[in-house]
Amino acid sequence: MKTCHLYRDGKLEDANLDPETIKDHLQHDGPKILLDIEDPTQEDLELLERQFGFHPLTIEDTEERGQRPKLEIFDRYSFLVAHAFRLEGKTNLVDSEVHILFGKGFMVTLRYAPAFDISRVKERLAQQPHLTEEGGSFLLYLLLDEIVDGYFDVIDKLEDLGDDVEDRVFAEVPDPTVQEDIFRMKRLVVRFRRLIVPLREALDRLLELPDFVTSSMAPYYRDVLDHVIRASDFADNIRDLLTSALEAQLSQISNRMNQVMKSLTSWGAIILVPTLIAGIYGMNFQGMPELHWAIGYPLALGLMVASAGALYLAFRRKGWL
Numbered sequence: 001m002k003t004c005h006l007y008r009d010g011k012l013e014d015a016n017l018d019p020e021t022i023k024d025h026l027q028h029d030g031p032k033i034l035l036d037i038e039d040p041t042q043e044d045l046e047l048l049e050r051q052f053g054f055h056p057l058t059i060e061d062t063e064e065r066g067q068r069p070k071l072e073i074f075d076r077y078s079f080l081v082a083h084a085f086r087l088e089g090k091t092n093l094v095d096s097e098v099h100i101l102f103g104k105g106f107m108v109t110l111r112y113a114p115a116f117d118i119s120r121v122k123e124r125l126a127q128q129p130h131l132t133e134e135g136g137s138f139l140l141y142l143l144l145d146e147i148v149d150g151y152f153d154v155i156d157k158l159e160d161l162g163d164d165v166e167d168r169v170f171a172e173v174p175d176p177t178v179q180e181d182i183f184r185m186k187r188l189v190v191r192f193r194r195l196i197v198p199l200r201e202a203l204d205r206l207l208e209l210p211d212f213v214t215s216s217m218a219p220y221y222r223d224v225l226d227h228v229i230r231a232s233d234f235a236d237n238i239r240d241l242l243t244s245a246l247e248a249q250l251s252q253i254s255n256r257m258n259q260v261m262k263s264l265t266s267w268g269a270i271i272l273v274p275t276l277i278a279g280i281y282g283m284n285f286q287g288m289p290e291l292h293w294a295i296g297y298p299l300a301l302g303l304m305v306a307s308a309g310a311l312y313l314a315f316r317r318k319g320w321l
Helices: 019-026 042-052 056-062 119-127 129-134 136-169 178-194 197-206 218-280 296-318
Strands: 002-008 011-014 032-038 070-073 078-088 092-103 106-111
Touching: 002 019, 019 032, 019 042, 032 136, 042 056, 042 106, 056 078, 056 092, 070 197, 078 136, 078 197, 092 136, 092 178, 106 136, 119 129, 119 136, 129 136, 136 178, 136 218, 178 218, 197 218, 218 296
Parallel strands: 032 106
Antiparallel strands: 002 011, 002 032, 070 078, 078 092, 092 106
């Protein structure tokens, strides 16, 4: 699906521009082109090469999915890869990859399934059409700002999930599934961070292009850069929190295991002494004088009970039982 908008003098002139006429408009300085393609086909990519004159290697690069955020700068245009995210459920991080080709008077967005919703971008563009005079710089800012704002929605949900994990770790009743959930969340956070941190470098390079990011647009881009840095820091904090929760969980498992071993050792010692007494008097040697005592049997039983009771009280006092 393609939508093509033409802006002129800060106003939307044509909301359904024929993409086959883009090349004619780009020959002039006034028009500003916004072309959005969702799930581009091979025909769509051929259209881009024909109308915008993009390098064949750039067109080939747009077909590659799963790329890290990056910025490639050419003579007449630049190519940017960004990722938008939303969190569904507890561990389903939905990644919407967006390829952006932009220049002074145009911006082309290629959105791959699950496609990032740019309706909010268009709403903001309609509210500030005069800034389209900045060309592709303003169009790109709106798109990046919406993408990066979505990072904080994901972070808010991750922080809530992190707090829930902490509560489960320190709950009185052990939760056997919490460790698995921590590992899943750690993988999710690492993946999330890995796909937002490189965007910082891309924005740094964008700010070094004065012909594209003008002095009036530079504060907008610095604001987006600041948000990316904050999102990265928050992701690091969540990762550290999960690491601490995992260490606490492992420590609790170790403590519970130690307590079990103490209890087993205590009961083993309690049983051992009566067993030793019974074993000695069960040897039946004729030279054992105690075998002929009238009180031998009750005395042996008394020793067993007394020794077992004394050991029980000793271990109980130490907290092993």
